[in-house]
Amino acid sequence: MQFVYQSSVPTRSREPADMLTPALQEIVEDFQMSPREMRLQMLLDYSRGLPALPARFADAHDTLERVEECQTPFFVAVEVVDGHVHLFFDAPPEAPTTRGYAGILAAGLDGAMVDEVLEISPDFALKMGLGELVSPLRLRGMSAILARIKRQVVLHTHGATG
């Protein structure tokens, strides 16, 4: 299965309760279909699969935004190119849960259209059953990452359109 976003393809209309990109929707469904132990393993796989920070960000680390709500140093950068959103993360290996969440966002949102990212319902992590894995209290910290991504997307979009 592959999901390609092209600027000629308008944002598909989706049900209000289902504001996810197809890629993220598929990840959510994979988690929903899997037993707890499998979900842990999947989250770990996303943690391992998180792409490394490109050199242009690693060399200019202060251009990244620190997510203060995360207990460990966690940084995110957003680029918007031709209406497509690109995400970059720097998360330490000793925080695999947060890295895993970042890996899911990278796989589920990278390349998506601006509107699609802004429409992501922040409770998708709960729908995935992550709350049973990482305690509902900690889970809310993760939503701060998504909120900061959305804020950056808005900033970049306004910057681009003047």
Add this chain to the structure above:
Amino acid sequence: MGAPIDPDPKINRYAHPERVVTTQWLADHADDPSVVIAESDEDVLLYETGHIPGAVKIDWHADLNDQITRDYVDAEGFARLMSAKGITRDTTIIFYGDNFNWWAAYALWVCSLFGHADVRLLDGGRQRWVAEGRPMTTDATHRTPTEYPLTPRDDVTIRAFKEDVLAHISHGPLVDVRSPGEYSGELMHMADYPQEGALRGGHIPTARSVPWRRAAQDDGTFRPLDELQAIYLEEQGLTQDDDVIAYCRIGERSSHTWFVLTHLLGLSRVRNYDGSWVEWGNAVRVPIERPDPIA
């Protein structure tokens, strides 16, 4: 029956040297059939990224807590967990974990509620083991399930509830182990944990502020006995027979201090108020102290 006590000089000066082991002791006794190593972490995936060979995982959230009520598992749930981890009633359990052993101390404390006799902490926890370059593995640990007996949970001796704390105000020492900002009420939550907040800030009246971190050294190990005595006995004036209640936010940092007071300093009656500030700061009509009311 259980594993031998660590002969390390620092460990042996503690009141209960049978409660702590060094990384070297663990390396020497990891294959002892009476020993089970258990990792309990803040980050629930950390064990899967690599753990001490042979260690089992105990998840503070999913394994130790009831999933509906805010409480610990019952006798059946605890016996099921111990059995699944290959632990018998006679096993020496060595706990270790990330973040200065917070959750390792918490898991040890929960096991103590059920009267598991031989529970010990790895001094320095995961941090020190890794820093010393000792072996880690991602190989799954397979242990044969055991017959673990049903043992009642003792909620009186080392556990305090909100009502106990209310009755304790002005009658015995309360130790607030949170950060100074949380104690004073400036912070409504621990720095970096905004999601575990409370509607009111401040501390329980008469509680003294002794942040948990003071008991630990930078490498994650406990301070030696004389330094702990200087903090808790000389500076804070606690005595061996004091009836002490410690609290933090959800009970894990106060488990660390509970361990220090009980097993390292040997105080005879220390309780952990696991409801802690997430309960107290949200409860209706409980007294709260703040140094400077907001102008």
